Amino acid sequence: MLHSHSPLPREPFHLKQSVVETVRTLPTTIIYMAAATLVSSLMFHFTDNLINVSIVYILAIILHARATSCYGAGIIASLYSVFWVNYAFSVPYMKLNFTLSGYPLTFFGMAFISCFTSSICIMISRQTNLIREQDKKLMNAEKETMRANLLRAVSHDLRTPLTTIIGSSVACLEQQNTMTAEEQRQLISNIEEDAQWLLNMVENLLSVTRIQDTDGAPAVVKTEEPLEEVISESVQRFRKRFPLAVVHVSVPDAFIMVPMDAKLIEQVINNLLENAAFHGNSQEPIELTAAIHDKILSVTIKDYGNGIDPDRFPTLFDGGGACSNPKGDGHKGMGIGLSICKTIINAHGGSIEAANHSKGAMFTFTLPDWREY
Numbered sequence: 001m002l003h004s005h006s007p008l009p010r011e012p013f014h015l016k017q018s019v020v021e022t023v024r025t026l027p028t029t030i031i032y033m034a035a036a037t038l039v040s041s042l043m044f045h046f047t048d049n050l051i052n053v054s055i056v057y058i059l060a061i062i063l064h065a066r067a068t069s070c071y072g073a074g075i076i077a078s079l080y081s082v083f084w085v086n087y088a089f090s091v092p093y094m095k096l097n098f099t100l101s102g103y104p105l106t107f108f109g110m111a112f113i114s115c116f117t118s119s120i121c122i123m124i125s126r127q128t129n130l131i132r133e134q135d136k137k138l139m140n141a142e143k144e145t146m147r148a149n150l151l152r153a154v155s156h157d158l159r160t161p162l163t164t165i166i167g168s169s170v171a172c173l174e175q176q177n178t179m180t181a182e183e184q185r186q187l188i189s190n191i192e193e194d195a196q197w198l199l200n201m202v203e204n205l206l207s208v209t210r211i212q213d214t215d216g217a218p219a220v221v222k223t224e225e226p227l228e229e230v231i232s233e234s235v236q237r238f239r240k241r242f243p244l245a246v247v248h249v250s251v252p253d254a255f256i257m258v259p260m261d262a263k264l265i266e267q268v269i270n271n272l273l274e275n276a277a278f279h280g281n282s283q284e285p286i287e288l289t290a291a292i293h294d295k296i297l298s299v300t301i302k303d304y305g306n307g308i309d310p311d312r313f314p315t316l317f318d319g320g321g322a323c324s325n326p327k328g329d330g331h332k333g334m335g336i337g338l339s340i341c342k343t344i345i346n347a348h349g350g351s352i353e354a355a356n357h358s359k360g361a362m363f364t365f366t367l368p369d370w371r372e373y
Contacts, residue, residue, distance in 0.1 A: 022072030036060035057081035065121035074118035161194035222259040234269035246285035271337040280305025302362040317342040
């Protein structure tokens with residue numbers, strides 16, 4: 001007996017919730033119906049056509065349903081429309097009369113159409129809201145996955161260079177009297193190299209802080225920037241760290257303006273150039289090409305080195321690249337750099353991908369909404 005009656009207490013709650021929602025949306029219902037009545041009165045005054053009046057009320061009911069998503073309010077609006085059309089716009093005026101020939105069928109049809117369209121609109125609106133909530137949950141889940149990958153990459157990429165710095169500095173301090181000048185210079189060079197890598201990683205992490213969240217999705221503050229100048233700044237910054245590296249740059253002859261956060265895009269280009277320098281293991285020049293294909297602006301960084309192991313492609317942009325470095329040299333792993341590149345490009349509404357060509361590796365990213373002058 002207790003089991004059979006257990007669902008009953010839930011009904012008053014749902015009924016109460018529906019009534020509260022109907023009352024809450026009542027001001028919106030009054031506004032929509034008042035607007036429909038005003039428009040209908042003007043149209044009826046000039047056209048004396050009841051069909052036009054009915055269409056106005058049905059349109060108002062549809063718009064009201066989209067705005068409120070409340071079944072109770074939709075029914076009230078529908079019944080008001082039917083009775084007011086009969087009362088104010090049908091003979092005899094200012095009286096309710098459903099007994100005249102044809103009137104019952106006409107107003108029943110209007111009531112059915114009004115309630116049906118209202119219910120459909122409300123159902124579509126609620127389904128749209130549900131889809132938005134699900135998309136938001138998916139974005140949050142993807143955001144958490146990316147955050148976990150970044151933390152994993154940071155923990156890996158920080159550990160090895162810090163260990164090297166500590167080990168080299170301890171060796172210099174403890175064995176300075178027994179080490180040759182060349183050995184000391186080599187240890188100091190290792191410390192400098194790892195410190196530079198850590199500085200670059202900090203710059204990467206600071207780049208992420210420039211990306212602010214809006215409804216769970218990454219966003220950036222964009223201003224129109226000349227593509228050629230952004231590329232030039234990136235290459236100059238890269239050459240300060242790799243003075244012996246050669247970069248061949250090719251850009252369109254046209255003056256290209258792109259909405260972007262220039263600092264972040266410079267960070268992306270710099271990361272990709274550094275990956276080419278570290279992993280190419282080649283003396284061949286690195287190629288940086290900006291091109292327009294099928295109305296899409298793309299930037300490609302190509303090296304002529306070892307290429308990328310195909311097994312690494314699935315995790316290349318999520319921080320997994322660092323964990324698969326066979327040499328265990330964390331500061332030379334792709335790690336967090338490519339993950340941040342993907343985050344920045346996605347926040348700009350573009351895309352980034354990696355591939356192998358016949359003589360090495362290449363990375364290509366796109367930037368939307370560019371303008372050619």
